[in-house]
Amino acid sequence: MGDLRVIEVKRSIFEDNNRDADRLRDQLRRENTLLINLMSSPGAGKTTLLRRTIALIRDEMKLGVMEADIDGEVDARAIEAAGAKAVQIHTGGMCHLDADMTRQGLAALGSEAFDLVVLENVGNLVCPAEFDTGAMRNVMLLSVPEGDDKPLKYPLMFKNCQVALINKCDTLAVFDDFDCERVKARILDRNPTCRVFFISAKTGEGFEAWTDWLREALSQFRGGKLDAPVHFDA
Amino acid sequence: MHELGVVFRVIRQVEEIAAENDVTRVESVTLSLGEVSSVIPEYLIDCWKWAVKRTEVMREAELKIEPIPAITHCDACGTDYPTIPHGKICPRCGSGETWLKQGNEFIIKQIEAE
Numbered sequence: 001m002g003d004l005r006v007i008e009v010k011r012s013i014f015e016d017n018n019r020d021a022d023r024l025r026d027q028l029r030r031e032n033t034l035l036i037n038l039m040s041s042p043g044a045g046k047t048t049l050l051r052r053t054i055a056l057i058r059d060e061m062k063l064g065v066m067e068a069d070i071d072g073e074v075d076a077r078a079i080e081a082a083g084a085k086a087v088q089i090h091t092g093g094m095c096h097l098d099a100d101m102t103r104q105g106l107a108a109l110g111s112e113a114f115d116l117v118v119l120e121n122v123g124n125l126v127c128p129a130e131f132d133t134g135a136m137r138n139v140m141l142l143s144v145p146e147g148d149d150k151p152l153k154y155p156l157m158f159k160n161c162q163v164a165l166i167n168k169c170d171t172l173a174v175f176d177d178f179d180c181e182r183v184k185a186r187i188l189d190r191n192p193t194c195r196v197f198f199i200s201a202k203t204g205e206g207f208e209a210w211t212d213w214l215r216e217a218l219s220q221f222r223g224g225k226l227d228a229p230v231h232f233d234a
Numbered sequence: 235m236h237e238l239g240v241v242f243r244v245i246r247q248v249e250e251i252a253a254e255n256d257v258t259r260v261e262s263v264t265l266s267l268g269e270v271s272s273v274i275p276e277y278l279i280d281c282w283k284w285a286v287k288r289t290e291v292m293r294e295a296e297l298k299i300e301p302i303p304a305i306t307h308c309d310a311c312g313t314d315y316p317t318i319p320h321g322k323i324c325p326r327c328g329s330g331e332t333w334l335k336q337g338n339e340f341i342i343k344q345i346e347a348e
């Protein structure tokens with residue numbers, strides 16, 4: 001047995017992920033691929049949103065989707081049926097994706113010059129908000145049945161996104177205590193520059209504004225005018 | 235589970251550091267962990283015990299955790315107070331204009347190795 005020695009490290013594990021994320025953003029800039037990280041609770045409607053979005057924009061750009069799930073392949077098959085290439089990333093029980101797993105997912109998707117790749121993160125409002133995936137834009141989806149108090153309960157998620165989509169607006173008549181103005185004010189209170197759109201992935205309401213935002217983001221990205229988001233702060 | 239993802243990150247970093255320092259065996263890893271860093275030390279240690287068995291240099295490594303107390307600063311009256319019992323509201327003046335000064339850290343502090 002050799003002698004024990006002490007190695008001083010003093011390294012934050014979040015800093016390390018931030019470095020991986022920056023490296024991935026540089027790589028994607030060179031490849032001209034815009035990566036968007038989509039986050040929400042389980043069942044808020046991420047896959048339904050993506051299917052409808054793909055149908056609207058697939059003729060304009062080459063699309064890829066990474067589906068992160070604890071298990072199963074249902075979502076990836078649904079996305080392929082809608083007309084985009086998809087891979088399933090099995091997270092093996094993990095509650096979030098970090099930049100390194102995202103890089104591996106992109107490699108699995110293949111190197112086919114995608115214009116836009118969307119990462120459907122694990123359904124969870126807590127952990128994904130703590131790890132920068134290397135995406136250029138973070139989009140969070142809140143559905144009406146979850147309630148308009150979620151920005152108060154999960155402030156980090158609403159702080160670290162550039163777009164908040166309020167989904168299932170077709171159910172507002174049933175969930176009649178959900179106040180659209182109040183939820184918007186609560187989001188902007190934490191994140192004044194956040195764009196808030198009210199949509200229904202079921203009926204298509206609000207999709208013009210949302211897909212216009214996507215097109216605009218893509219054209220800014222191609223022109224080198226889309227700034228990287230600030231690192232997630234915990 | 236959040237703790238497992240975090241443990242994999244720590245293991246990856248320790249493996250890198252071990253390679254840079256020609257380490258053949260890691261005896262222990264010490265983390266500085268903020269009181270409000272969103273991971274639970276007991277879960278972290280459970281995940282650790284399971285995950286290190288799948289590695290080479292750190293199969294037997296012990297995980298040591300040094301807590302960092304959470305402290306919040308109040309901008310209204312200038313007081314520092316412990317975050318856990320009082321949260322966002324300053325116990326001295328009742329203001330909500332407060333921010334976390336320390337306590338969400340997650341740092342690999344040191345490694346004992348041979």
Ligand SMILES: Nc1nc2c(ncn2[C@@H]2O[C@H](COP(=O)(O)OP(=O)(O)OP(=O)(O)O)[C@@H](O)[C@H]2O)c(=O)[nH]1
Pocket residue numbers: 040041042043044045046047048049075122123167168169170171199200201202203
């Ligand atoms: N009424 C209504 N239902 C919706 C809407 N969007 C999604 N749903 C339904 O909500 C359920 C969950 O939708 P998904 O798209 O699978 O949700 P998800 O966020 O991908 O779920 P996970 O991947 O399991 O986290 C499905 O039954 C959808 O049909 C909407 O705008 N309105």
Ligand SMILES: [Mg+2]
Pocket residue numbers: 046047048075120
């Ligand atoms: Mg889904």
Ligand SMILES: [Zn+2]
Pocket residue numbers: 308309310311312313324325326327328329
């Ligand atoms: Zn005070």
